[in-house]
Amino acid sequence: xxxxxxxxxxxxxxxxxxxxxxxxxxxxxxxxxxxxxxxxxxxxxxxxxxxxxxxxxxxxxxxxxxxxxxxxxxxxxxxxxxxxxxxxxxxxxxxxxxxxxxxxxxxxxxxxxxxxxxxxxxxxxxxxxxxxxxxxxxxxxxxxxxxxxxxxxxxxxxxxxxxxxxxxxxxxxxxxxxxxxxxxxxxxxxxxxxxxxxxxxxxxxxxxxxxxxxxxxxxxxxxxxx
Numbered sequence: 001x002x003x004x005x006x007x008x009x010x011x012x013x014x015x016x017x018x019x020x021x022x023x024x025x026x027x028x029x030x031x032x033x034x035x036x037x038x039x040x041x042x043x044x045x046x047x048x049x050x051x052x053x054x055x056x057x058x059x060x061x062x063x064x065x066x067x068x069x070x071x072x073x074x075x076x077x078x079x080x081x082x083x084x085x086x087x088x089x090x091x092x093x094x095x096x097x098x099x100x101x102x103x104x105x106x107x108x109x110x111x112x113x114x115x116x117x118x119x120x121x122x123x124x125x126x127x128x129x130x131x132x133x134x135x136x137x138x139x140x141x142x143x144x145x146x147x148x149x150x151x152x153x154x155x156x157x158x159x160x161x162x163x164x165x166x167x168x169x170x171x172x173x174x175x176x177x178x179x180x181x182x183x184x185x186x187x188x189x190x191x192x193x194x195x196x197x198x199x200x201x202x203x204x205x206x207x208x209x210x211x212x213x214x215x216x217x218x219x220x221x222x223x224x225x226x
Contacts, residue, residue, distance in 0.1 A: 074223035081215050085114045086131050091154070096224050107217030108208045115211050116202075118143070118163070119153035125193045125200040126182025127165055127175060142169035157202050165198035187212070 068076065082092045099109035114120065119134040122143060128134035135153040137143060143150055144164045145157065157163065165175060175198075185193045190206040193199075 074219045074226075077216055077219040078223050081111075081114070081213075081217070081220060084213070084215075085117065085120060086135070087114075087154075093224070096220070100224075105208075107221045110220065111208065111211050111213065111215075111217055112205055113156065115206055115213075116157050117153065118145070118150060118155040118157055121157050121163060121191070121200075121202070124185070124188060125163065125191065126179055126185045126195070127163075127198070127200075129174070129178045129181070133174060133178070137169075137175065142166050142172070142175070159202055159204050161202045163200045163202070170198050 078092070082089065087095075095113045096106075096110055099106050099113060102109045115124075119131050119138055122128050122134040122138060123131045127143075128137050138153045138155075139151050141149055141151050142165060144166055145155065146162055147164075149166070169175065179195055179198075182195075185195075185200075188206075188210065190204050190210050191200055191202050
């Protein structure tokens with residue numbers, strides 16, 4: 001019996017809980033850095049730099065490369081974005097449904113929903129070293145939005161929202177180290193950060209040009225439209 005590995009992976013993605021294996025394998029599987037581990041991805045310890053081929057027996061290290069079908073190309077782009085933001089298939093499909101119902105370009109709407117998740121915003125603002133760490137910080141009640149505690153990582157921020165680290169949480173080593181090592185917050189035009197005050201403000205919902213993500217969202221729209 002011939003097994004379609006692409007469809008098998010999609011089946012697993014729909015029916016398994018959150019991925020708990022090695023994060024670097026996800027980058028290698030997608031053939032691109034997903035920056036799941038934050039600063040580590042820019043260091044010499046990055047596994048993708050040392051082994052930039054897919055993991056397992058079918059990796060290029062074994063002298064084998066599989067040519068992707070059209071379905072596989074669309075699937076890989078969808079999986080790549082889903083893994084970048086660290087969300088499950090059911091959640092991702094929900095965001096796509098919301099994006100399709102909203103006026104405007106569906107692909108851009110989808111990325112805007114993902115980009116304005118609170119866990120992503122906390123990561124982008126440099127308050128956490130990765131999105132995974134940002135989710136932990138939020139769930140443990142260390143973040144406020146407009147002065148009110150929010151412990152839901154999927155909370156969607158909007159223009160003029162103020163995101164802040166609670167005063168009693170500002171000395172946490174994880175947060176301190178993230179703020180000290182963050183160097184890219186200035187490149188984002190849709191929010192501003194006051195590192196000394198442990199706060200940031202959303203200036204506007206990001207446009208597609210302001211969402212610095214090397215993906216083709218049209219492939220995702222086509223994937224779900226089939």
